[in-house]
Amino acid sequence: MTRQEQLIDTIPENPQAKSGDQAVITAENLNVYYGNFHAVRDVNLHIAPRKITAFIGPSGCGKSTVLRCFNRMNDLIPIARVKGEVRFEGRNIYDPNVDPVEVRRRIGMVFQKPNPFPKSIYDNIAWGARINGYRGNMDELVEESLRGAALWKEVKDKLKQNAYGLSGGQQQRLCIARAIATKPEIILMDEPCSALDPIATLAIEDLMKEMVEKYAIIIVTHNMQQAARVSDFTAFYNVDEGRTGELAEFGPTKQLFTKPRQKATEDYITGRFG
Amino acid sequence: MTTQTKAEAKTSGMPEGEELRRQIQQRKNRGQIWFSLFQLSLIIAIIALIILLSNIINQTFGLSAVENKIDPESLVQAAFEKTIVGRTDTTTSEDDATLSQSIAANPNAIGFLGYAYYREKADALRVLAVENVEPTEETVTDNSYPLSRPLFVYTSQETLKEKPQAAEFLNYYLDTVDSVIGEVGYFPVDQATLDAARATLAAATAAGDSEGEDNPIAISGSSTVYPLTAAIVESFQAAGYPGAITLESVGTKAGYAALCADRTADIANASRRMTRQEAAACSKNRRTPVEIQVGADALALVVSQENDWAQDLTLNEIQKLFTVAQNWSDVREGWPDEPIERFIPSLESGTLDFFVEKVYVDSYPLEEMPAASLKAMLLANISTGRARALEAQQPFDERNQAQMLELVRTEVVQPRVVASWNALPSLFNRSEIEARTLDDNPEAELHWKSWLSWEFLTSTQSSVPEYAGIRTAFLGTLWVMAIVILFSVPVGVGAAIYLEEYSKHGRINDILQTNIDNLAGVPSIIYGILGLTIFVRVLEPITSGKAFGLADPTTANGRTILAAGLTLGLLVLPIIIINAQEAIRAVPQAYREAGYGMGGTRWQVIRSHVLPSALPGILTGTILGISRAIGETAPVVVIGASTFITVDPNGPFSKFTVLPMQIFQWTTRPQPEFRHIAAAASIVLLILMFTLNGTAIYMRNRYSRK
Ligand SMILES: Nc1ncnc2c1ncn2[C@@H]1O[C@H](COP(=O)(O)OP(=O)(O)OP(=O)(O)O)[C@@H](O)[C@H]1O
Ligand SMILES: [Mg+2]
Numbered sequence: 001m002t003r004q005e006q007l008i009d010t011i012p013e014n015p016q017a018k019s020g021d022q023a024v025i026t027a028e029n030l031n032v033y034y035g036n037f038h039a040v041r042d043v044n045l046h047i048a049p050r051k052i053t054a055f056i057g058p059s060g061c062g063k064s065t066v067l068r069c070f071n072r073m074n075d076l077i078p079i080a081r082v083k084g085e086v087r088f089e090g091r092n093i094y095d096p097n098v099d100p101v102e103v104r105r106r107i108g109m110v111f112q113k114p115n116p117f118p119k120s121i122y123d124n125i126a127w128g129a130r131i132n133g134y135r136g137n138m139d140e141l142v143e144e145s146l147r148g149a150a151l152w153k154e155v156k157d158k159l160k161q162n163a164y165g166l167s168g169g170q171q172q173r174l175c176i177a178r179a180i181a182t183k184p185e186i187i188l189m190d191e192p193c194s195a196l197d198p199i200a201t202l203a204i205e206d207l208m209k210e211m212v213e214k215y216a217i218i219i220v221t222h223n224m225q226q227a228a229r230v231s232d233f234t235a236f237y238n239v240d241e242g243r244t245g246e247l248a249e250f251g252p253t254k255q256l257f258t259k260p261r262q263k264a265t266e267d268y269i270t271g272r273f274g
Numbered sequence: 275m276t277t278q279t280k281a282e283a284k285t286s287g288m289p290e291g292e293e294l295r296r297q298i299q300q301r302k303n304r305g306q307i308w309f310s311l312f313q314l315s316l317i318i319a320i321i322a323l324i325i326l327l328s329n330i331i332n333q334t335f336g337l338s339a340v341e342n343k344i345d346p347e348s349l350v351q352a353a354f355e356k357t358i359v360g361r362t363d364t365t366t367s368e369d370d371a372t373l374s375q376s377i378a379a380n381p382n383a384i385g386f387l388g389y390a391y392y393r394e395k396a397d398a399l400r401v402l403a404v405e406n407v408e409p410t411e412e413t414v415t416d417n418s419y420p421l422s423r424p425l426f427v428y429t430s431q432e433t434l435k436e437k438p439q440a441a442e443f444l445n446y447y448l449d450t451v452d453s454v455i456g457e458v459g460y461f462p463v464d465q466a467t468l469d470a471a472r473a474t475l476a477a478a479t480a481a482g483d484s485e486g487e488d489n490p491i492a493i494s495g496s497s498t499v500y501p502l503t504a505a506i507v508e509s510f511q512a513a514g515y516p517g518a519i520t521l522e523s524v525g526t527k528a529g530y531a532a533l534c535a536d537r538t539a540d541i542a543n544a545s546r547r548m549t550r551q552e553a554a555a556c557s558k559n560r561r562t563p564v565e566i567q568v569g570a571d572a573l574a575l576v577v578s579q580e581n582d583w584a585q586d587l588t589l590n591e592i593q594k595l596f597t598v599a600q601n602w603s604d605v606r607e608g609w610p611d612e613p614i615e616r617f618i619p620s621l622e623s624g625t626l627d628f629f630v631e632k633v634y635v636d637s638y639p640l641e642e643m644p645a646a647s648l649k650a651m652l653l654a655n656i657s658t659g660r661a662r663a664l665e666a667q668q669p670f671d672e673r674n675q676a677q678m679l680e681l682v683r684t685e686v687v688q689p690r691v692v693a694s695w696n697a698l699p700s701l702f703n704r705s706e707i708e709a710r711t712l713d714d715n716p717e718a719e720l721h722w723k724s725w726l727s728w729e730f731l732t733s734t735q736s737s738v739p740e741y742a743g744i745r746t747a748f749l750g751t752l753w754v755m756a757i758v759i760l761f762s763v764p765v766g767v768g769a770a771i772y773l774e775e776y777s778k779h780g781r782i783n784d785i786l787q788t789n790i791d792n793l794a795g796v797p798s799i800i801y802g803i804l805g806l807t808i809f810v811r812v813l814e815p816i817t818s819g820k821a822f823g824l825a826d827p828t829t830a831n832g833r834t835i836l837a838a839g840l841t842l843g844l845l846v847l848p849i850i851i852i853n854a855q856e857a858i859r860a861v862p863q864a865y866r867e868a869g870y871g872m873g874g875t876r877w878q879v880i881r882s883h884v885l886p887s888a889l890p891g892i893l894t895g896t897i898l899g900i901s902r903a904i905g906e907t908a909p910v911v912v913i914g915a916s917t918f919i920t921v922d923p924n925g926p927f928s929k930f931t932v933l934p935m936q937i938f939q940w941t942t943r944p945q946p947e948f949r950h951i952a953a954a955a956s957i958v959l960l961i962l963m964f965t966l967n968g969t970a971i972y973m974r975n976r977y978s979r980k
């Protein structure tokens with residue numbers, strides 16, 4: 001059995017998975033520049049609701065850049081410029097009338113390295129809700145979010161303790177809990193498991209499978225097995241002779257792993273890349 | 275490189291084996307040199323710090339020789355003598371016989387006499403016990419009777435050598451005194467004391483050149499001891515001494531002067547010990563005093579034989595009896611309601627002095643005298659013009675005891691530091707300092723003085739170093755620092771936030787940044803000139819307070835706390851901005867991303883995440899800034915802090931001075947004592963700085979202990 005065949009076996013059958021079905025967010029002719037450097041080229045993507053979409057590709061190919069375009073995180077990088085459109089609920093989120101604060105409140109993000117605030121576990125979660133004008137019962141929200149991130153049992157007795165007292169995996173789940181506390185419609189995850197051991201990784205993967213009932217999830221990963229295990233759709237970005245940020249292939253995960261249309265995709269997923 | 279190593283290099287490119295070990299050792303040795311250099315740097319820094327601190331401390335403490343213009347005890351003495359003699363129901367007389375007769379004739383009378391005179395009239399008078407001790411030979415000799423005093427003759431070692439006949443006379447004195455002293459009316463001393471005196475004499479009377487053998491023996495001094503010495507002179511001559519002896523009664527003090535300063539007397543009669551100053555005057559004139567106690571005198575408190583109630587008195591009752599009491603019943607309950615009639619020796623006699631000294635002076639230090647007595651002392655010792663001037667400042671009757679005491683001290687006693695030493699010489703050369711003081715300032719007393727004292731902190735400026743304090747400068751520094759903090763911390767942190775979080779890019783930003791970096795290095799005097807132009811001159815209506823109607827427009831000018839605070843605030847602004855910027859830059863980008871990622875606005879992210887994380891660094895910058903501002907002198911001089919000011923600053927529009935300015939001025943004064951107070955003020959400045967910094971460090975630790 002080849003490595004590719006092993007991989008394909010792990011992919012769940014997903015008949016509805018088809019690109020283009022009522023997308024929750026779409027990228028149209030998306031181009032990103034860092035100064036003069038053209039990092040993302042003409043990307044077109046449809047992200048399906050209540051599905052997990054995985055971004056894969058070699059390092060430096062522009063996965064994070066595209067992901068950060070979906071909640072205008074690139075605005076924080078002074079030299080970054082975005083051209084093209086990202087449509088969310090029919091509106092271009094890069095339209096001057098759109099407030100990035102609203103976009104980020106509705107499209108949450110979990111980062112590659114766990115980055116809790118240097119505050120208590122409780123405050124980490126409550127902060128986002130509080131600043132966004134949450135009017136409900138804060139204690140309930142904190143509990144609900146921690147349960148949603150499968151962390152409640154471990155931390156329910158130390159909510160007032162500093163978040164840095166948690167393990168790396170717990171911290172990452174806290175970041176997920178924090179992200180879902182603001183009730184987003186999409187969650188962006190940039191290599192959420194890269195700093196975690198296999199057990200914590202599995203815990204987070206299980207979590208994603210639960211969460212996908214409510215949210216659309218986009219996950220960047222270097223781990224082919226992970227993409228195969230959890231995602232419904234996969235986007236493969238390529239670096240070709242110095243040209244970064246080209247969306248080489250996008251489709252249902254099963255199809256992309258079994259019948260890649262591109263040679264580059266096949267090379268990459270079979271490990272013959274580079 | 276040798277060919278061999280080239281060959282090796284071909285095989286692995288890296289030194290191997292023995293050579294590897296040698297190469298590592300070499301690298302370590304090179305590192306060791308750096309390590310030693312770093313260690314040395316640290317040691318130099320520590321030594322510099324220790325020298326700095328010990329120098330200040332050395333100058334702040336030490337011995338100082340204080341000379342009183344007038345002895346406070348003599349003030350008390352004079353005050354009580356005046357009160358006692360001034361009573362209308364007190365009769366004084368120079369004649370002891372008159373006194374004893376008057377007392378004997380009147381049952382309500384009381385008085386005191388030399389014990390000898392009491393003995394003459396013992397049949398008509400009754401002597402009272404004092405503190406339950408009767409004056410007897412025993413109680414007087416062992417000093418348990420409170421109103422007793424020793425009687426001395428003094429000579430000098432040099433006299434004994436030069437005039438053997440004086441030594442001969444004194445030996446005779448010791449041999450015969452006990453047999454005549456009773457007749458004279460005094461009390462003998464015990465044999466042991468006499469033997470000790472004989473030994474002293476023998477030791478001092480080494481065989482010397484006896485050149486003055488034919489000169490008369492000159493005796494001078496106390497009128498109290500006079501009759502005793504006279505009796506012995508008489509019997510010495512009767513026993514066959516052929517030479518001449520002169521004997522004068524001039525008083526104890528004059529006797530010491532004759533013995534030492536003038537060297538006209540060989541022997542001085544004395545009814546009190548030689549003071550340290552008098553002994554010093556002796557040494558100065560090459561006379562080493564020799565003290566011989568020959569007997570003891572006692573005062574007898576006597577009443578008439580007809581008085582049937584008084585048996586004894588306590589010292590406290592005696593104190594009342596001669597001053598405030600009217601009737602015998604005022605002295606002790608149960609005694610008759612009869613007026614007291616007092617008969618005492620007059621002011622001219624030494625007896626009244628002795629009585630007042632024993633009964634009053636020892637129990638009433640100047641500090642405890644009531645305001646009224648202090649007022650009397652003051653008026654008796656200053657000119658009427660001065661009294662009027664002081665009265666005009668604040669009426670005497672409105673001043674409390676402490677204020678009156680202060681007046682008496684500064685106007686009458688006038689203690690002056692005539693010489694002062696640093697701590698180290700004071701500790702290690704004390705005997706030399708004592709000798710020097712006795713030589714140069716025999717009247718002065720040596721005290722261990724801390725120039726840093728509560729008075730120093732609470733008094734205002736003065737041209738006399740001992741009275742000068744830092745109150746005004748200390749308050750000035752606090753006010754100026756308050757303005758500096760209120761101005762530069764918010765403005766500096768605000769500017770840093772703007773530069774770091776709002777305008778991260780662009781030309782203007784770069785230009786601003788370069789300017790701020792350069793401003794931090796501009797010499798402080800230039801800030802002073804800036805402050806003078808802008809805050810003192812251009813913004814005068816604001817900095818003087820005129821614009822707010824808070825200052826008198828005719829006298830107010832811009833040289834105020836506000837102008838100084840703003841100038842120093844400008845001076846530290848770049849320091850605070852740069853440090854705050856660095857602190858903000860050091861906040862992990864991940865916190866910002868997380869904050870924005872959850873829908874936070876820029877200000878919410880700054881407020882909740884950036885500032886709390888940057889706070890320790892911001893506080894560090896604030897510490898650096900405040901430490902710089904608190905010690906700055908040049909800009910304060912330029913904008914014109916007051917050089918001599920005694921009025922407390924009471925707001926931002928006050929005239930002021932600050933600690934470093936005060937220290938600077940003191941160091942320029944010629945009198946050495948100003949160095950001590952400059953050092954003391956430096957300690958205050960350092961402590962103030964450490965306190966401010968400590969608070970900031972405490973806050974920093976609190977906020978970074980997350
Ligand atoms: N802040 C930035 N400034 C300049 N260039 C950037 C910046 N961020 C990313 N780039 C460049 O943009 C390209 C895409 O980067 P991106 O971080 O999106 O890659 P990636 O696919 O996420 O890589 P990895 O898998 O290593 O995380 C890279 O060539 C990178 O060097
Ligand atoms: Mg990335």
